[in-house]
Amino acid sequence: MQPFSYHALLLKNLVIMKYIMILLFAGFLATNLYAQTPSLSAADWQSDLRFLQQTVHKDYPFLFKKISAEKWDEQVEALHKAIPGMQPHEVLAGFGRIVAAFGYGHTSMGWTQGPVKTHIVPLNLYWFSNGIYVEGCRKDYAEALGAKLLKVEGMAVEKAVEVLRPLLPVENEQYFKAYILDFLLIPEALHAQGITKTLKKNVTLTFERDGKPFDKTFEAVPSFRFQRKYSLVMPGGDWLSVRDQSVTPHYLKNLDKIYYFEYLPEHKTLYVRQSQMLDDKDETIADFYKRVFDYVEKNDVERFVLDVRLNGGGNNYKNKPIVKGLIRAKKINQPGKLFVLIGRRTFSACQNLVNELHSYTDAIFVGEPTSENINFYGDNRRVELPKSKVPVFLSFAWWQDKPQWENEDWLAPQLAVEMTFDDYRFNRDLVLETALDFNDPNIVLDPMSHLRQLFDAGKLDAVQTEAARMVKDPRYRYIHFEDKINQAGYSLLNAQQHESAIFVFQLNTQLFPQSANAWDSLAEAHYKAGRKETAVEYYRKAITLDPNGSTGENARKMLSEIEKGKG
Secondary structure, eight states, X not given: OOXXXXXXXXXXXXXXXXXXXXXXXXXXXXXXXXXXXXXXXXXXXXXXXXXXXXXXXXXXXXXXXXXXXXXXXXXXXXXXHHGGGSOHHHHHHHHHHHHXXXXXXXXXXXXXXXXXXXXXXXXXXXXXTTEEEEEEEEGXXXXXXXXXXXXXXXXXXXXHHHHHGGGSOOSSHHHHHHHSGGGGGOHHHHHHTTSXXXXXXXXEEEEEETTEEEEEEEEOEXXXXXXXXXXXXXXXXXXXESSXXXXXXXXXXXXXXXXXXXXXXXXXXXXXXXXXXXOOSXXXXXHHHHHHHXXXXXXXXXXEEEEOTTOOOBOGGGOHHHHHHHHHOXXXXXXXXXXXXXXXXXXXXXXXXXXXXXXHSOOEEEESOOSSOSSEEEEEEEEEOTTTOOEEEEEEXXXXXXXXXXXXXSOOOSEEXXXXXXXXXXXXXXXXXXXXXXXXXXXXXXXXXXXXXXXXXXXXXXXXXXXXXXXXXXXXXXXXXXXXXXXXXXXXXXXXXXXXXXXXXXXXXXXXXXXXXHHHHHHXXXXXXXXXXXXXXXXXXXXXXXXXXXXXHHHHHHHHHHHHHHO
Protein backbone atom coordinates (compact mmCIF):
# COMPACT_ATOMS: atom_id res chain seq x y z
CA MET A 1 0.00 0.00 0.00
CA GLN A 2 1.31 3.43 -0.90
CA PRO A 3 2.04 5.81 1.96
CA PHE A 4 -1.00 7.98 2.73
CA SER A 5 -0.43 11.73 2.52
CA TYR A 6 -3.09 13.79 4.24
CA HIS A 7 -1.42 16.95 2.98
CA ALA A 8 -1.54 15.91 -0.67
CA LEU A 9 -5.06 14.60 -0.30
CA LEU A 10 -6.19 17.80 1.36
CA LEU A 11 -4.79 19.92 -1.43
CA LYS A 12 -6.45 17.77 -4.05
CA ASN A 13 -9.80 17.73 -2.32
CA LEU A 14 -9.73 21.43 -1.54
CA VAL A 15 -9.17 22.26 -5.19
CA ILE A 16 -12.14 20.04 -6.02
CA MET A 17 -14.22 21.68 -3.32
CA LYS A 18 -13.47 25.13 -4.69
CA TYR A 19 -15.33 24.22 -7.84
CA ILE A 20 -18.01 22.08 -6.24
CA MET A 21 -18.98 24.97 -3.96
CA ILE A 22 -19.45 27.08 -7.09
CA LEU A 23 -21.48 24.36 -8.77
CA LEU A 24 -23.80 23.46 -5.93
CA PHE A 25 -24.02 26.28 -3.44
CA ALA A 26 -23.97 29.08 -6.00
CA GLY A 27 -27.03 27.35 -7.31
CA PHE A 28 -26.49 25.22 -10.40
CA LEU A 29 -24.36 27.94 -11.99
CA ALA A 30 -21.80 26.03 -14.04
CA THR A 31 -21.78 26.28 -17.83
CA ASN A 32 -23.62 23.40 -19.51
CA LEU A 33 -20.75 22.38 -21.76
CA TYR A 34 -20.91 18.67 -21.02
CA ALA A 35 -22.33 16.33 -23.63
CA GLN A 36 -25.94 15.39 -22.98
CA THR A 37 -26.11 11.73 -21.88
CA PRO A 38 -28.74 9.39 -23.29
CA SER A 39 -32.14 9.37 -21.60
CA LEU A 40 -32.14 7.36 -18.41
CA SER A 41 -34.88 4.92 -17.48
CA ALA A 42 -36.50 4.76 -14.07
CA ALA A 43 -34.61 1.52 -13.51
CA ASP A 44 -31.31 3.29 -14.23
CA TRP A 45 -32.03 5.97 -11.62
CA GLN A 46 -33.16 3.34 -9.13
CA SER A 47 -29.96 1.40 -9.74
CA ASP A 48 -27.91 4.54 -9.04
CA LEU A 49 -29.87 5.12 -5.86
CA ARG A 50 -29.12 1.62 -4.61
CA PHE A 51 -25.46 2.10 -5.50
CA LEU A 52 -25.36 5.30 -3.45
CA GLN A 53 -27.16 3.67 -0.54
CA GLN A 54 -24.81 0.70 -0.47
CA THR A 55 -21.71 2.91 -0.84
CA VAL A 56 -22.72 5.09 2.09
CA HIS A 57 -23.44 2.14 4.39
CA LYS A 58 -20.27 0.32 3.38
CA ASP A 59 -17.71 3.14 3.26
CA TYR A 60 -19.25 6.21 4.96
CA PRO A 61 -21.43 5.00 7.87
CA PHE A 62 -19.83 7.64 10.11
CA LEU A 63 -21.85 10.31 8.27
CA PHE A 64 -24.91 9.20 10.22
CA LYS A 65 -24.51 11.82 12.93
CA LYS A 66 -27.28 14.32 12.29
CA ILE A 67 -29.62 11.74 10.76
CA SER A 68 -29.93 8.10 11.75
CA ALA A 69 -29.25 5.33 9.26
CA GLU A 70 -32.84 4.15 9.70
CA LYS A 71 -34.33 7.56 8.93
CA TRP A 72 -32.05 8.03 5.92
CA ASP A 73 -32.96 4.60 4.55
CA GLU A 74 -36.64 5.51 4.87
CA GLN A 75 -36.00 8.51 2.64
CA VAL A 76 -34.10 6.35 0.17
CA GLU A 77 -36.94 3.84 -0.01
CA ALA A 78 -39.52 6.57 -0.52
CA LEU A 79 -37.50 8.02 -3.41
CA HIS A 80 -36.91 4.57 -4.92
CA LYS A 81 -40.65 3.93 -4.94
CA ALA A 82 -41.47 7.37 -6.40
CA ILE A 83 -38.89 7.46 -9.22
CA PRO A 84 -41.06 5.79 -11.93
CA GLY A 85 -43.56 8.64 -11.66
CA MET A 86 -41.02 11.46 -11.59
CA GLN A 87 -39.53 13.70 -14.25
CA PRO A 88 -35.71 13.72 -14.55
CA HIS A 89 -35.27 17.04 -12.71
CA GLU A 90 -37.48 15.73 -9.90
CA VAL A 91 -35.35 12.61 -9.63
CA LEU A 92 -32.20 14.73 -9.50
CA ALA A 93 -33.72 16.86 -6.74
CA GLY A 94 -34.60 13.64 -4.93
CA PHE A 95 -30.94 12.61 -4.99
CA GLY A 96 -30.06 16.11 -3.82
CA ARG A 97 -32.34 15.72 -0.81
CA ILE A 98 -30.85 12.33 0.03
CA VAL A 99 -27.28 13.70 0.02
CA ALA A 100 -28.23 16.94 1.77
CA ALA A 101 -29.82 15.00 4.62
CA PHE A 102 -26.39 14.41 6.18
CA GLY A 103 -26.21 18.12 7.01
CA TYR A 104 -22.55 18.74 6.18
CA GLY A 105 -21.63 21.36 3.61
CA HIS A 106 -18.73 19.33 2.25
CA THR A 107 -21.07 16.40 1.51
CA SER A 108 -22.85 17.42 -1.68
CA MET A 109 -24.01 16.49 -5.15
CA GLY A 110 -22.69 17.83 -8.45
CA TRP A 111 -26.02 19.04 -9.81
CA THR A 112 -24.86 20.17 -13.24
CA GLN A 113 -22.49 17.31 -13.99
CA GLY A 114 -25.10 14.90 -15.29
CA PRO A 115 -27.88 14.42 -17.80
CA VAL A 116 -30.39 16.95 -16.42
CA LYS A 117 -30.19 20.52 -17.68
CA THR A 118 -31.09 23.29 -15.28
CA HIS A 119 -31.92 26.98 -15.72
CA ILE A 120 -31.77 30.10 -13.59
CA VAL A 121 -33.00 33.67 -13.56
CA PRO A 122 -29.90 35.94 -13.84
CA LEU A 123 -30.40 37.85 -10.59
CA ASN A 124 -28.11 37.79 -7.57
CA LEU A 125 -29.92 37.82 -4.23
CA TYR A 126 -28.49 38.59 -0.80
CA TRP A 127 -30.09 38.03 2.60
CA PHE A 128 -29.59 41.23 4.58
CA SER A 129 -30.75 41.75 8.16
CA ASN A 130 -33.87 43.54 6.88
CA GLY A 131 -34.78 41.15 4.09
CA ILE A 132 -33.74 39.52 0.83
CA TYR A 133 -32.83 42.01 -1.91
CA VAL A 134 -31.61 41.92 -5.51
CA GLU A 135 -27.94 42.76 -4.97
CA GLY A 136 -27.00 42.44 -8.64
CA CYS A 137 -28.50 41.51 -11.98
CA ARG A 138 -28.00 41.37 -15.69
CA LYS A 139 -28.60 44.74 -17.37
CA ASP A 140 -31.78 43.64 -19.12
CA TYR A 141 -33.32 42.89 -15.70
CA ALA A 142 -32.35 46.26 -14.18
CA GLU A 143 -35.94 46.92 -13.11
CA ALA A 144 -35.41 44.53 -10.22
CA LEU A 145 -32.05 45.91 -9.04
CA GLY A 146 -32.24 46.92 -5.39
CA ALA A 147 -35.80 45.66 -4.92
CA LYS A 148 -36.83 43.64 -1.88
CA LEU A 149 -38.09 40.14 -2.65
CA LEU A 150 -41.49 39.37 -1.12
CA LYS A 151 -42.84 36.33 -2.97
CA VAL A 152 -41.75 33.57 -5.33
CA GLU A 153 -44.50 32.31 -7.62
CA GLY A 154 -47.04 33.76 -5.21
CA MET A 155 -45.49 32.10 -2.14
CA ALA A 156 -44.08 34.28 0.64
CA VAL A 157 -40.29 34.17 0.36
CA GLU A 158 -39.98 33.15 4.04
CA LYS A 159 -42.01 30.02 3.27
CA ALA A 160 -40.35 29.39 -0.09
CA VAL A 161 -36.85 29.13 1.38
CA GLU A 162 -38.13 26.61 3.93
CA VAL A 163 -39.75 24.54 1.19
CA LEU A 164 -36.42 24.55 -0.67
CA ARG A 165 -34.37 23.80 2.46
CA PRO A 166 -34.19 20.00 1.88
CA LEU A 167 -32.19 20.56 -1.33
CA LEU A 168 -29.30 22.14 0.56
CA PRO A 169 -26.88 20.35 2.93
CA VAL A 170 -27.67 22.81 5.72
CA GLU A 171 -24.73 22.80 8.11
CA ASN A 172 -26.28 25.59 10.16
CA GLU A 173 -28.59 28.56 9.70
CA GLN A 174 -25.77 30.79 8.48
CA TYR A 175 -24.92 28.28 5.78
CA PHE A 176 -28.60 28.24 4.86
CA LYS A 177 -28.73 32.05 4.52
CA ALA A 178 -25.57 32.05 2.43
CA TYR A 179 -26.47 29.37 -0.10
CA ILE A 180 -30.23 28.82 -0.37
CA LEU A 181 -31.09 31.93 -2.36
CA ASP A 182 -30.09 30.76 -5.83
CA PHE A 183 -32.58 27.91 -5.55
CA LEU A 184 -35.37 30.53 -5.49
CA LEU A 185 -34.46 31.36 -9.09
CA ILE A 186 -34.25 27.85 -10.55
CA PRO A 187 -37.46 26.60 -12.21
CA GLU A 188 -36.45 22.95 -11.84
CA ALA A 189 -35.95 23.38 -8.09
CA LEU A 190 -39.21 25.29 -7.66
CA HIS A 191 -41.17 22.58 -9.42
CA ALA A 192 -39.40 19.67 -7.75
CA GLN A 193 -40.26 21.11 -4.34
CA GLY A 194 -43.87 21.86 -5.27
CA ILE A 195 -43.68 25.65 -5.36
CA THR A 196 -44.89 25.55 -8.97
CA LYS A 197 -47.44 23.01 -10.22
CA THR A 198 -45.73 22.57 -13.58
CA LEU A 199 -42.18 23.00 -14.86
CA LYS A 200 -41.94 26.43 -16.48
CA LYS A 201 -39.31 28.36 -18.40
CA ASN A 202 -39.84 31.47 -16.30
CA VAL A 203 -40.22 32.56 -12.69
CA THR A 204 -42.63 35.20 -11.39
CA LEU A 205 -41.33 37.21 -8.45
CA THR A 206 -43.05 39.80 -6.30
CA PHE A 207 -40.88 42.71 -5.18
CA GLU A 208 -41.25 45.84 -3.10
CA ARG A 209 -39.72 49.22 -3.84
CA ASP A 210 -40.48 52.41 -1.90
CA GLY A 211 -43.25 50.57 -0.09
CA LYS A 212 -45.02 49.54 -3.31
CA PRO A 213 -45.20 45.87 -4.39
CA PHE A 214 -44.88 44.83 -8.04
CA ASP A 215 -44.67 41.57 -9.96
CA LYS A 216 -42.12 40.70 -12.59
CA THR A 217 -41.81 37.55 -14.68
CA PHE A 218 -38.28 36.58 -15.69
CA GLU A 219 -37.13 34.14 -18.32
CA ALA A 220 -34.72 31.57 -16.95
CA VAL A 221 -31.57 30.89 -18.95
CA PRO A 222 -29.39 27.78 -19.17
CA SER A 223 -27.24 27.47 -16.08
CA PHE A 224 -24.05 29.49 -16.18
CA ARG A 225 -21.67 31.33 -13.89
CA PHE A 226 -22.75 34.70 -12.62
CA GLN A 227 -20.27 37.55 -12.78
CA ARG A 228 -19.66 37.55 -9.04
CA LYS A 229 -16.96 36.96 -6.51
CA TYR A 230 -17.40 35.79 -2.94
CA SER A 231 -21.20 35.81 -3.57
CA LEU A 232 -21.35 39.48 -4.67
CA VAL A 233 -21.71 40.78 -8.23
CA MET A 234 -18.66 42.34 -9.78
CA PRO A 235 -20.20 45.01 -12.04
CA GLY A 236 -19.13 45.44 -15.64
CA GLY A 237 -20.12 44.15 -19.02
CA ASP A 238 -23.71 42.92 -18.83
CA TRP A 239 -23.94 43.01 -15.02
CA LEU A 240 -25.01 45.69 -12.56
CA SER A 241 -24.42 45.98 -8.82
CA VAL A 242 -26.65 47.90 -6.45
CA ARG A 243 -23.62 49.02 -4.43
CA ASP A 244 -22.35 52.57 -4.88
CA GLN A 245 -19.13 52.05 -6.83
CA SER A 246 -17.62 55.45 -6.01
CA VAL A 247 -16.17 54.03 -2.77
CA THR A 248 -14.89 50.53 -2.00
CA PRO A 249 -15.05 49.27 1.59
CA HIS A 250 -11.95 47.52 2.89
CA TYR A 251 -13.41 44.02 2.73
CA LEU A 252 -14.01 44.39 -1.01
CA LYS A 253 -10.69 46.01 -1.90
CA ASN A 254 -8.07 44.20 -3.99
CA LEU A 255 -10.22 41.12 -4.58
CA ASP A 256 -7.75 40.07 -7.25
CA LYS A 257 -5.53 39.13 -4.30
CA ILE A 258 -6.33 36.49 -1.70
CA TYR A 259 -5.03 38.73 1.07
CA TYR A 260 -3.84 42.28 1.61
CA PHE A 261 -3.18 44.61 4.54
CA GLU A 262 -3.66 48.32 5.08
CA TYR A 263 -2.76 50.64 7.94
CA LEU A 264 -5.62 52.80 9.22
CA PRO A 265 -3.75 55.72 10.83
CA GLU A 266 -6.76 57.41 12.44
CA HIS A 267 -7.33 54.23 14.45
CA LYS A 268 -3.70 53.08 14.69
CA THR A 269 -5.02 49.78 13.37
CA LEU A 270 -3.58 47.28 10.93
CA TYR A 271 -6.38 45.80 8.84
CA VAL A 272 -5.84 42.43 7.11
CA ARG A 273 -8.36 40.83 4.77
CA GLN A 274 -7.88 37.16 3.91
CA SER A 275 -10.43 35.53 1.64
CA GLN A 276 -9.03 32.01 1.15
CA MET A 277 -6.72 29.70 3.05
CA LEU A 278 -4.48 29.30 0.02
CA ASP A 279 -1.25 30.90 -1.17
CA ASP A 280 -1.65 33.88 -3.44
CA LYS A 281 0.09 33.51 -6.79
CA ASP A 282 2.53 36.31 -5.94
CA GLU A 283 3.27 35.61 -2.27
CA THR A 284 2.84 32.68 0.10
CA ILE A 285 0.80 33.00 3.27
CA ALA A 286 3.95 32.51 5.33
CA ASP A 287 5.78 35.32 3.52
CA PHE A 288 2.77 37.61 3.64
CA TYR A 289 2.33 37.25 7.40
CA LYS A 290 6.03 37.70 7.98
CA ARG A 291 5.59 41.14 6.40
CA VAL A 292 2.42 41.73 8.42
CA PHE A 293 3.97 41.00 11.79
CA ASP A 294 7.16 42.87 10.93
CA TYR A 295 4.96 45.88 10.24
CA VAL A 296 3.19 45.45 13.57
CA GLU A 297 6.47 45.41 15.48
CA LYS A 298 8.08 48.34 13.66
CA ASN A 299 5.13 50.73 13.51
CA ASP A 300 2.64 52.46 15.76
CA VAL A 301 0.03 49.69 15.71
CA GLU A 302 -2.35 49.53 18.65
CA ARG A 303 -5.01 47.28 17.15
CA PHE A 304 -5.13 44.44 14.68
CA VAL A 305 -8.17 43.40 12.63
CA LEU A 306 -8.22 40.12 10.72
CA ASP A 307 -11.17 40.00 8.33
CA VAL A 308 -12.23 36.51 7.23
CA ARG A 309 -15.87 37.23 6.43
CA LEU A 310 -15.42 36.15 2.80
CA ASN A 311 -13.16 33.20 3.57
CA GLY A 312 -14.65 29.91 2.38
CA GLY A 313 -11.59 27.83 3.24
CA GLY A 314 -8.76 26.17 1.38
CA ASN A 315 -5.91 24.29 3.04
CA ASN A 316 -5.94 24.36 6.84
CA TYR A 317 -2.25 23.45 6.87
CA LYS A 318 -1.77 27.10 5.85
CA ASN A 319 -3.21 28.35 9.16
CA LYS A 320 -0.03 27.92 11.18
CA PRO A 321 1.82 31.17 10.30
CA ILE A 322 -1.26 33.19 11.21
CA VAL A 323 -1.95 31.47 14.52
CA LYS A 324 1.68 31.40 15.64
CA GLY A 325 2.23 35.00 14.57
CA LEU A 326 -0.75 36.29 16.54
CA ILE A 327 0.17 34.29 19.64
CA ARG A 328 3.68 35.75 19.56
CA ALA A 329 2.55 39.32 18.86
CA LYS A 330 2.12 40.35 22.49
CA LYS A 331 1.73 43.95 21.37
CA ILE A 332 -1.69 43.16 19.87
CA ASN A 333 -2.64 39.79 21.35
CA GLN A 334 -4.53 41.42 24.19
CA PRO A 335 -8.23 41.85 25.01
CA GLY A 336 -9.56 44.85 23.14
CA LYS A 337 -6.65 45.02 20.69
CA LEU A 338 -7.15 41.95 18.52
CA PHE A 339 -10.34 41.50 16.48
CA VAL A 340 -11.45 38.79 14.04
CA LEU A 341 -14.32 39.61 11.70
CA ILE A 342 -16.43 36.55 10.82
CA GLY A 343 -19.59 35.87 8.87
CA ARG A 344 -21.77 33.51 6.88
CA ARG A 345 -19.03 32.65 4.38
CA THR A 346 -16.43 31.77 7.03
CA PHE A 347 -16.22 28.06 6.29
CA SER A 348 -14.10 24.91 6.05
CA ALA A 349 -10.36 25.49 6.59
CA CYS A 350 -11.17 28.99 7.81
CA GLN A 351 -13.42 27.45 10.46
CA ASN A 352 -10.32 25.59 11.65
CA LEU A 353 -8.48 28.91 11.73
CA VAL A 354 -11.06 30.77 13.81
CA ASN A 355 -11.37 27.78 16.14
CA GLU A 356 -7.65 27.98 16.82
CA LEU A 357 -7.70 31.75 17.27
CA HIS A 358 -10.64 31.38 19.66
CA SER A 359 -8.73 28.83 21.72
CA TYR A 360 -5.25 30.32 21.75
CA THR A 361 -5.51 34.11 21.42
CA ASP A 362 -7.33 36.97 23.12
CA ALA A 363 -9.24 37.86 19.96
CA ILE A 364 -12.69 39.39 20.09
CA PHE A 365 -14.92 38.02 17.31
CA VAL A 366 -17.19 40.51 15.56
CA GLY A 367 -19.94 40.08 12.95
CA GLU A 368 -22.15 37.09 12.24
CA PRO A 369 -21.65 33.42 13.14
CA THR A 370 -19.66 31.16 10.84
CA SER A 371 -21.34 28.80 8.37
CA GLU A 372 -19.52 25.66 9.56
CA ASN A 373 -19.97 23.60 12.69
CA ILE A 374 -17.07 23.95 15.11
CA ASN A 375 -16.28 20.25 14.70
CA PHE A 376 -17.25 18.96 11.26
CA TYR A 377 -16.83 16.46 8.46
CA GLY A 378 -14.74 17.90 5.64
CA ASP A 379 -12.49 16.58 2.84
CA ASN A 380 -14.67 14.61 0.45
CA ARG A 381 -14.20 11.90 -2.13
CA ARG A 382 -15.94 11.89 -5.51
CA VAL A 383 -18.31 8.97 -5.98
CA GLU A 384 -19.74 8.79 -9.50
CA LEU A 385 -23.14 7.18 -9.92
CA PRO A 386 -22.68 4.45 -12.56
CA LYS A 387 -25.70 5.07 -14.80
CA SER A 388 -26.27 8.83 -14.66
CA LYS A 389 -22.63 9.78 -14.06
CA VAL A 390 -23.84 12.32 -11.50
CA PRO A 391 -21.00 12.89 -9.00
CA VAL A 392 -21.66 12.76 -5.28
CA PHE A 393 -19.02 14.12 -2.92
CA LEU A 394 -18.92 12.30 0.41
CA SER A 395 -16.91 13.64 3.32
CA PHE A 396 -14.55 11.33 5.17
CA ALA A 397 -12.36 13.45 7.49
CA TRP A 398 -13.63 14.43 10.93
CA TRP A 399 -12.08 17.72 12.07
CA GLN A 400 -12.34 18.16 15.82
CA ASP A 401 -10.61 21.31 17.01
CA LYS A 402 -12.50 21.46 20.30
CA PRO A 403 -13.75 18.86 22.81
CA GLN A 404 -17.10 17.33 21.95
CA TRP A 405 -18.82 19.18 24.79
CA GLU A 406 -17.69 22.47 23.23
CA ASN A 407 -19.03 21.61 19.79
CA GLU A 408 -21.60 24.07 18.48
CA ASP A 409 -23.50 24.77 15.28
CA TRP A 410 -21.12 27.66 14.66
CA LEU A 411 -18.56 29.96 16.20
CA ALA A 412 -20.62 32.86 17.49
CA PRO A 413 -19.26 36.42 17.63
CA GLN A 414 -18.89 38.13 20.99
CA LEU A 415 -20.03 41.33 19.28
CA ALA A 416 -22.92 40.50 16.97
CA VAL A 417 -23.32 42.89 14.03
CA GLU A 418 -25.44 42.44 10.92
CA MET A 419 -25.56 44.33 7.63
CA THR A 420 -28.70 46.03 6.34
CA PHE A 421 -29.41 46.56 2.67
CA ASP A 422 -28.61 50.28 2.93
CA ASP A 423 -25.38 49.53 4.81
CA TYR A 424 -24.22 47.48 1.84
CA ARG A 425 -25.63 49.82 -0.79
CA PHE A 426 -23.89 52.87 0.64
CA ASN A 427 -20.68 51.12 1.73
CA ARG A 428 -21.12 51.39 5.47
CA ASP A 429 -19.19 48.56 7.12
CA LEU A 430 -20.72 48.35 10.60
CA VAL A 431 -18.76 45.21 11.44
CA LEU A 432 -15.41 46.91 10.94
CA GLU A 433 -16.68 50.09 12.58
CA THR A 434 -17.68 48.11 15.67
CA ALA A 435 -14.16 46.70 15.96
CA LEU A 436 -12.49 50.08 15.38
CA ASP A 437 -14.74 51.90 17.85
CA PHE A 438 -14.69 49.23 20.54
CA ASN A 439 -14.09 50.61 24.02
CA ASP A 440 -15.69 48.40 26.64
CA PRO A 441 -13.20 47.01 29.16
CA ASN A 442 -16.05 45.26 30.99
CA ILE A 443 -17.29 43.20 28.06
CA VAL A 444 -17.87 39.52 28.90
CA LEU A 445 -16.08 37.55 26.20
CA ASP A 446 -17.24 34.15 27.46
CA PRO A 447 -20.71 34.55 29.00
CA MET A 448 -21.08 30.96 30.17
CA SER A 449 -17.64 30.94 31.80
CA HIS A 450 -18.57 34.21 33.50
CA LEU A 451 -21.81 32.72 34.87
CA ARG A 452 -20.01 29.57 35.94
CA GLN A 453 -17.46 31.55 37.93
CA LEU A 454 -20.23 33.45 39.71
CA PHE A 455 -22.03 30.19 40.43
CA ASP A 456 -18.91 28.49 41.79
CA ALA A 457 -18.32 31.52 44.03
CA GLY A 458 -21.82 31.11 45.46
CA LYS A 459 -23.02 34.44 44.03
CA LEU A 460 -26.40 33.12 42.95
CA ASP A 461 -28.14 36.49 42.85
CA ALA A 462 -25.41 37.75 40.53
CA VAL A 463 -25.87 34.68 38.32
CA GLN A 464 -29.54 35.53 37.87
CA THR A 465 -28.90 39.22 37.28
CA GLU A 466 -26.06 38.71 34.83
CA ALA A 467 -27.83 35.95 32.93
CA ALA A 468 -30.93 38.11 32.48
CA ARG A 469 -28.79 41.04 31.31
CA MET A 470 -26.78 39.06 28.76
CA VAL A 471 -29.77 37.22 27.31
CA LYS A 472 -31.29 40.62 26.48
CA ASP A 473 -28.04 42.12 25.16
CA PRO A 474 -28.19 42.10 21.32
CA ARG A 475 -24.42 41.69 21.16
CA TYR A 476 -24.87 38.11 22.43
CA ARG A 477 -27.90 37.22 20.30
CA TYR A 478 -26.14 34.35 18.55
CA ILE A 479 -25.17 32.59 21.77
CA HIS A 480 -27.56 29.74 22.55
CA PHE A 481 -28.05 30.57 26.20
CA GLU A 482 -30.99 28.22 26.69
CA ASP A 483 -29.12 25.19 25.37
CA LYS A 484 -25.93 26.03 27.22
CA ILE A 485 -27.69 26.59 30.54
CA ASN A 486 -29.61 23.35 30.00
CA GLN A 487 -26.34 21.49 29.41
CA ALA A 488 -24.87 23.00 32.58
CA GLY A 489 -27.92 21.84 34.52
CA TYR A 490 -27.57 18.28 33.29
CA SER A 491 -23.87 18.23 34.15
CA LEU A 492 -24.89 18.97 37.73
CA LEU A 493 -27.80 16.55 37.67
CA ASN A 494 -25.64 13.71 36.35
CA ALA A 495 -23.22 14.43 39.20
CA GLN A 496 -26.11 13.95 41.66
CA GLN A 497 -26.00 17.63 42.64
CA HIS A 498 -29.78 17.90 42.65
CA GLU A 499 -30.23 21.26 44.36
CA SER A 500 -27.65 22.96 42.17
CA ALA A 501 -29.22 21.46 39.08
CA ILE A 502 -32.66 22.66 40.15
CA PHE A 503 -31.31 26.19 40.56
CA VAL A 504 -29.85 26.15 37.05
CA PHE A 505 -32.95 24.66 35.43
CA GLN A 506 -35.16 27.11 37.34
CA LEU A 507 -33.02 29.94 35.98
CA ASN A 508 -33.65 28.66 32.46
CA THR A 509 -37.43 28.70 32.97
CA GLN A 510 -37.18 32.28 34.21
CA LEU A 511 -35.15 33.33 31.18
CA PHE A 512 -37.18 31.28 28.68
CA PRO A 513 -40.65 30.80 30.18
CA GLN A 514 -42.15 29.63 26.86
CA SER A 515 -39.62 26.81 26.41
CA ALA A 516 -41.21 23.41 26.92
CA ASN A 517 -37.77 21.85 27.15
CA ALA A 518 -36.73 24.14 30.00
CA TRP A 519 -39.77 23.09 32.04
CA ASP A 520 -39.27 19.42 31.13
CA SER A 521 -35.67 19.56 32.40
CA LEU A 522 -36.74 21.27 35.62
CA ALA A 523 -39.39 18.59 36.12
CA GLU A 524 -36.79 15.86 35.67
CA ALA A 525 -34.51 17.44 38.26
CA HIS A 526 -37.33 17.58 40.81
CA TYR A 527 -38.31 13.99 40.01
CA LYS A 528 -34.77 12.75 40.60
CA ALA A 529 -34.65 14.78 43.80
CA GLY A 530 -37.72 12.88 45.02
CA ARG A 531 -40.19 15.75 44.62
CA LYS A 532 -42.75 13.98 42.50
CA GLU A 533 -45.64 16.41 43.00
CA THR A 534 -43.53 19.33 41.77
CA ALA A 535 -42.25 17.20 38.89
CA VAL A 536 -45.83 16.43 37.85
CA GLU A 537 -46.69 20.14 37.87
CA TYR A 538 -43.76 21.02 35.63
CA TYR A 539 -44.25 18.08 33.27
CA ARG A 540 -47.82 19.28 32.76
CA LYS A 541 -46.46 22.74 32.04
CA ALA A 542 -44.17 21.25 29.37
CA ILE A 543 -47.12 19.44 27.77
CA THR A 544 -49.13 22.66 27.68
CA LEU A 545 -46.30 24.41 25.84
CA ASP A 546 -45.60 21.51 23.44
CA PRO A 547 -48.76 19.40 23.20
CA ASN A 548 -47.88 17.69 19.92
CA GLY A 549 -44.08 17.74 19.94
CA SER A 550 -41.35 15.44 21.19
CA THR A 551 -40.92 17.32 24.47
CA GLY A 552 -44.63 17.00 25.25
CA GLU A 553 -44.47 13.32 24.35
CA ASN A 554 -41.56 12.79 26.74
CA ALA A 555 -43.43 14.65 29.50
CA ARG A 556 -46.49 12.41 29.06
CA LYS A 557 -44.25 9.36 29.22
CA MET A 558 -42.70 10.58 32.47
CA LEU A 559 -46.13 11.34 33.99
CA SER A 560 -47.18 7.79 33.18
CA GLU A 561 -44.01 6.47 34.86
CA ILE A 562 -44.70 8.56 37.95
CA GLU A 563 -48.30 7.26 38.14
CA LYS A 564 -47.09 3.65 37.87
CA GLY A 565 -44.61 4.33 40.66
CA LYS A 566 -47.43 5.46 42.92
CA GLY A 567 -49.27 2.24 42.27
